[in-house]
Amino acid sequence: MVPMSWYLALGAVLFTIGAISVIVKRDILSMLLAIELMLNSVNLTLVTFSSYFQELSGQILVFFVMVVAAAEAGVGLAIVVLLFRNRQTVDVDQASMLKL
Amino acid sequence: MEQLFFIIFAGIALIGAVNLLLRRNPLYAALSLLTTMAALTGLYIMLKAYFIAVIQVMIYAGAIVVLFLFVIMLFNIRVVERQTDRRGYLKWLALPFAIILIGQFVYIARLFEGNPTPVGTEVGLTEMVGRKLFTAYLLPFEVTSILILAAIIGAVVLAQKE
Numbered sequence: 001m002v003p004m005s006w007y008l009a010l011g012a013v014l015f016t017i018g019a020i021s022v023i024v025k026r027d028i029l030s031m032l033l034a035i036e037l038m039l040n041s042v043n044l045t046l047v048t049f050s051s052y053f054q055e056l057s058g059q060i061l062v063f064f065v066m067v068v069a070a071a072e073a074g075v076g077l078a079i080v081v082l083l084f085r086n087r088q089t090v091d092v093d094q095a096s097m098l099k100l
Numbered sequence: 101m102e103q104l105f106f107i108i109f110a111g112i113a114l115i116g117a118v119n120l121l122l123r124r125n126p127l128y129a130a131l132s133l134l135t136t137m138a139a140l141t142g143l144y145i146m147l148k149a150y151f152i153a154v155i156q157v158m159i160y161a162g163a164i165v166v167l168f169l170f171v172i173m174l175f176n177i178r179v180v181e182r183q184t185d186r187r188g189y190l191k192w193l194a195l196p197f198a199i200i201l202i203g204q205f206v207y208i209a210r211l212f213e214g215n216p217t218p219v220g221t222e223v224g225l226t227e228m229v230g231r232k233l234f235t236a237y238l239l240p241f242e243v244t245s246i247l248i249l250a251a252i253i254g255a256v257v258l259a260q261k262e
Binding site for chain 2 (some may be wrong): 001002005006007008009010012013014015016017018019020021023024027028029030032033034037043044047048050051055057058059060062064065066067068069070071072073074075077078079080081082084090
């Protein structure tokens with residue numbers, strides 16, 4: 001039987017790696033991928049609590065997190081396409097003015 | 101035996117995550133994220149969350165990462181070395197930030213150290229998840245469809261050629 005703290009530690013480490021990636025990376029595609037990694041680690045934590053405490057609501061919340069992540073990826077990638085079409089770059093430092 | 105499987109899956113997930121952090125090309129970063137998601141699917145099955153494991157493969161690996169790969173490959177996006185590096189020193193702030201974050205997680209995780217209740221067999225079956233989703237959580241489920249519709253319209257409006 002695997003202790004619960006192992007899963008929680010794995011979720012914490014994955015979330016931290018995702019947060020570091022968001023800070024360190026400079027292209028917007030890698031930042032979006034790192035945000036997906038952070039969402040995945042939160043999902044792992046929710047499923048862990050759901051299984052160990054015999055409570056199904058955590059898995060329902062994971063379902064909603066996945067739906068929101070799908071919507072976020074769709075709109076975010078549309079913005080990336082628009083940015084790349086207008087500036088021929090995906091560097092966030094080149095797009096820090098919130099206007100074209 | 102179960103601990104061995106946990107170590108294998110967790111190792112694969114960590115390797116994928118670290119590879120995502122180190123790669124500069126977003127194509128390789130997306131593929132390493134796919135590795136992490138596959139390993140997490142194994143962990144979900146170990147936690148007996150079968151429904152979550154299936155939609156992890158279908159939605160995350162099958163839809164979201166493939167969407168990323170489409171955008172990267174179709175638009176031939178490549179990361180060029182940036183010319184102006186004005187705020188490069190700021191990225192070293194990530195290290196103390198990571199230490200603070202890990203400290204907070206350790207503090208929270210220690211609160212749950214003493215009560216390892218066994219994993220049940222019934223929780224996580226698709227029938228029970230669906231039963232709860234369509235009774236207790238029916239209104240959030242319907243609101244989700246409006247969110248998806250708004251996201252579809254927003255993506256089409258943003259990405260169209262004027």
